[in-house]
Amino acid sequence: xxxxxxxxxxxxxxxxxxxxxxxxxxxxxxxxxxxxxxxxxxxxxxxxxxxxxxxxxxxxxxxxxxxxxxxxxxxxxxxxxxxxxxxx
Amino acid sequence: xxxxxxxxxxxxxxxxxxxxxxxxxxxxxxxxxxxxxxxxxxxxxxxxxxxxxxxxxxxxxxxxxxxxxxxxxxxxxxxxxxxxxxxxxxxxxxxxxxxxxxxxxxxxxxxxxxxxxxxxxxxxxxxxxxxxxxxxxxxxxxxxxxxxxxxxxxxxxxxxxxxxxxxxxxxxxxxxxxxxxxxxxxxxxxxxxxxxxxxxxxxxxxxxxxxxxxxxxxxxxxxxxxxxxxxxxxxxxxxxxxxxxxxxxxxxxxxxxxxxxxxxxxxxxxxxxxxxxxxxxxxxxxxxxxxxxxxxxxxxxxxxxxxxxxxxxxxxxxxxxxxxxxxxxxxxxxxxxxxxxxxxxxxxxxxxxxxxxxxxxxxxxxxxxxxxxxxxxxxxxxxxxxxxxxxxxxxxxxxxxxxxxxxxxxxxxxxxxxxxxxxxxxxxxxxxxxxxxxxxxxxxxxxxxxxxxxx
Numbered sequence: 001x002x003x004x005x006x007x008x009x010x011x012x013x014x015x016x017x018x019x020x021x022x023x024x025x026x027x028x029x030x031x032x033x034x035x036x037x038x039x040x041x042x043x044x045x046x047x048x049x050x051x052x053x054x055x056x057x058x059x060x061x062x063x064x065x066x067x068x069x070x071x072x073x074x075x076x077x078x079x080x081x082x083x084x085x086x087x088x
Numbered sequence: 089x090x091x092x093x094x095x096x097x098x099x100x101x102x103x104x105x106x107x108x109x110x111x112x113x114x115x116x117x118x119x120x121x122x123x124x125x126x127x128x129x130x131x132x133x134x135x136x137x138x139x140x141x142x143x144x145x146x147x148x149x150x151x152x153x154x155x156x157x158x159x160x161x162x163x164x165x166x167x168x169x170x171x172x173x174x175x176x177x178x179x180x181x182x183x184x185x186x187x188x189x190x191x192x193x194x195x196x197x198x199x200x201x202x203x204x205x206x207x208x209x210x211x212x213x214x215x216x217x218x219x220x221x222x223x224x225x226x227x228x229x230x231x232x233x234x235x236x237x238x239x240x241x242x243x244x245x246x247x248x249x250x251x252x253x254x255x256x257x258x259x260x261x262x263x264x265x266x267x268x269x270x271x272x273x274x275x276x277x278x279x280x281x282x283x284x285x286x287x288x289x290x291x292x293x294x295x296x297x298x299x300x301x302x303x304x305x306x307x308x309x310x311x312x313x314x315x316x317x318x319x320x321x322x323x324x325x326x327x328x329x330x331x332x333x334x335x336x337x338x339x340x341x342x343x344x345x346x347x348x349x350x351x352x353x354x355x356x357x358x359x360x361x362x363x364x365x366x367x368x369x370x371x372x373x374x375x376x377x378x379x380x381x382x383x384x385x386x387x388x389x390x391x392x393x394x395x396x397x398x399x400x401x402x403x404x405x406x407x408x409x410x411x412x413x414x415x416x417x418x419x420x421x422x423x424x425x426x427x428x429x430x431x432x433x434x435x436x437x438x439x440x441x442x443x444x445x446x447x448x449x450x451x452x453x454x455x456x457x458x459x460x461x462x463x464x465x466x467x468x469x470x471x472x473x474x475x476x477x478x479x480x481x482x483x484x485x486x487x488x489x490x491x492x493x494x495x496x497x498x499x500x501x502x503x504x505x506x507x508x509x510x511x512x513x514x515x516x517x518x519x520x521x522x523x524x525x526x527x528x529x530x531x532x533x534x535x536x537x538x539x540x541x542x543x
Contacts, residue, residue: 015438019428033528040471040527041378044369046431068383068429 002071008078009058020052023063048074149316150195150323152330159356160188160328162510163348164363165335165371167191168200169311169496170488171363172318172329173503174510179325181504182511187327188357190350192334192367196315199365202433202465203496204388204422205311206401206412208245210272210303212261215521216474216535217268219501222518224305226500236317238309239415243401245306246280248450250295250406258301271304283400291449295406306401308412314499338374338485345375345484359510361486363502366431366466368489375482380524381468385426386493387439389462391454393417407446418460421447425467425493435462467492474533477506477522478515486510487524 002014024038046069053064053076061079066072138144162178164171167189178184191197207227209220231238249255258274265272277289277297290296319329330352337349338360348355362371369379398413408424423443426436440462448455469492470476476490488506491498505516515523521533 036528036530037378041380043373044379044382044429045373046383049429051428066428069431071430071432071434 004053004064004073004076006055006062006076008060008062009055012055016056017062018054018056020054023050023052052079149320150329153328156188156328156330156333156350156352156355157186158354159186161186161357162359162361163187163335163355163357164189164361165191165348166198166363166365166367167195167315167319167329167331168198168363168365169196169315169318169499170200170491170502170506171361172196172315172322173499174361174363174488174506175327175329175503176318176322176325177503177507178510179322179327182507184507184511185326187322188355189322189327189329190333190335190348191329191331194331195319195329196312199465199467199491199495200311200315200499202386202388202463203311204410204412204420205308205414205496206245206306206410207309207497208303208306208401209270209497210245210247210261210265210301210306211535212257212264213474213533213535214264214268215533217264217270219518220497221268221270222504223498223501224307226504227307227309227497230314230317230500234317234321236313236320238313238317240307240309241415242305242307243399243412244283245303245401246275246283246403247301247303248280248297248402248404248406249299249301250291250297250404252298254406255299258299261301265303273302275300275302284398284402286397286453287402287450288452291407292452294449308401308414311496314496318499318503335371335374338371340375340482340485343481343483345482358484359486360484361488361506361510363488363506365468365489365491365495368468368487372487375480375485377480377482377485380476380527381470381490381492382429383431383466384428384469384492385430385432385434385464386422386467387426387435387462387464388420388422389435389440389443389459390414390418390420392458392460394419394457402450404446404450407449409443409446409450411447411450419454419457425469426464431466433464433466435464469493471527472532472534473536475502475519475522476524477502477519478509479513480524490522490524 003011004014005011048065048067051064051066053062062076063079064073065075161184164175171189175187175189178187209224211217211220231240249258262272262274276299280300281289333351335348335350339347345358345360364371366383368381372379394417401412403410411419411421413419421443440459468489470490477488480487488502505519508516
């Protein structure tokens with residue numbers, strides 16, 4: 001089974017987490033057409049991506065860097081304090 | 089005593105060879121009962137003789153020239169069912185025969201050879217229902233049109249409802265379907281039990297079956313035969329098919345396609361059809377377009393063969409499973425897509441254990457049946473579970489994509505509508521709602537209730 005080596009929770013099975021899609025940078029509230037395009041369109045080729053992942057048991061959000069060609073997790077950290085502009 | 093000899097002439101539906109048969113029931117050879125023919129000997133010897141006999145050599149199904157020409161009217165990327173069907177209809181209906189089909193792998197080796205072969209039209213939106221109905225009708229006449237045995241087997245299709253909410257969606261789908269003349273009805277649990285006596289209607293007491301959407305035209309079709317049939321049909325009309333020849337780039341000048349870079353060199357063309365499922369984002373990037381599809385693996389598996397006991401197709405959206413039994417006796421089973429984007433056809437133990445868990449709720453007696461094989465395909469998923477088809481912002485670049493987990497059943501209609509779209513440079517009316525600009529306009533089609541899991 002695939003294991004996420006989480007800095008907060010320790011090693012946890014991947015099945016405890018839900019993927020909530022790419023962390024899309026630079027979306028602005030005053031540019032709705034741009035936001036729409038950012039949500040529905042993108043470079044969907046295989047590469048390293050920053051994604052939102054949710055741990056169901058602890059209700060914590062994480063930002064994960066994952067290679068979508070190999071499924072290797074390169075980095076995982078709590079969303080809070082990640083410097084991501086979408087995290088309050 | 090052996091019975092009277094019967095002499096018959098039998099014509100094979102696939103190879104059109106007529107053989108004499110003269111069967112004497114009950115003839116024993118060395119104490120064993122062989123299927124024996126007095127004229128030519130036991131069946132295995134006849135088969136061997138037939139296989140080695142040059143007079144009955146099966147002609148090649150399609151020919152690949154040594155090298156591609158330097159110019160084609162249309163280049164199709166992807167030699168799966170969709171690409172080959174488009175090639176066939178371009179040549180057959182529109183007289184466009186200077187067509188080349190390129191594939192980085194082998195013919196039908198992508199999602200065409202990896203799906204669970206189910207054909208149905210019980211969708212939810214009017215656009216979807218009309219489109220898939222046309223596909224089922226084309227499928228029904230396809231074996232004859234292509235002169236290929238597709239093993240088309242009409243089974244009937246049950247989408248089980250375990251909750252009030254699913255029952256409501258089933259009712260909604262039945263009404264939309266019937267409005268368009270498609271045979272779908274809401275049935276109670278007893279009708280499910282009648283059609284499939286082995287099912288546990290209580291599902292172990294956890295989620296009892298409250299009813300089902302019954303769709304009479306639901307069928308299974310031999311998927312490789314569909315790809316090979318279209319390949320042969322297209323090839324006979326002059327289409328050239330190049331396997332193991334990746335497309336590495338698409339030349340665009342002033343917003344128009346001018347050529348395709350392949351492993352066999354640069355090909356000049358003004359029209360390119362992308363029918364590459366899991367590689368769609370890669371092709372879109374070649375022409376500088378952003379992708380509205382994401383790639384997620386879809387897995388499936390088969391059990392060891394067993395005697396025929398399941399002659400319908402059973403789908404449960406709540407349990408995330410679908411199952412049918414092949415002519416060989418194997419159960420073909422699938423579930424929902426993997427939980428995250430991944431560009432790989434690896435399969436996982438989580439998938440097969442999760443699926444087994446759900447299947448046993450429906451059919452507890454399968455507990456000792458073994459899984460023989462599992463595999464995965466790369467599904468090109470869209471946000472609204474409807475496809476992305478037609479013309480694009482790049483002139484001469486046509487897209488047949490977003491086929492996610494629901495593409496095999498649409499093979500003939502995709503070929504037909506894309507051939508029309510390429511021939512006239514105008515979207516076929518049946519696909520006008522499927523353009524990728526719908527995401528910019530927020531005109532989603534909302535097909536998830538009928539497309540997800542239910543295959």
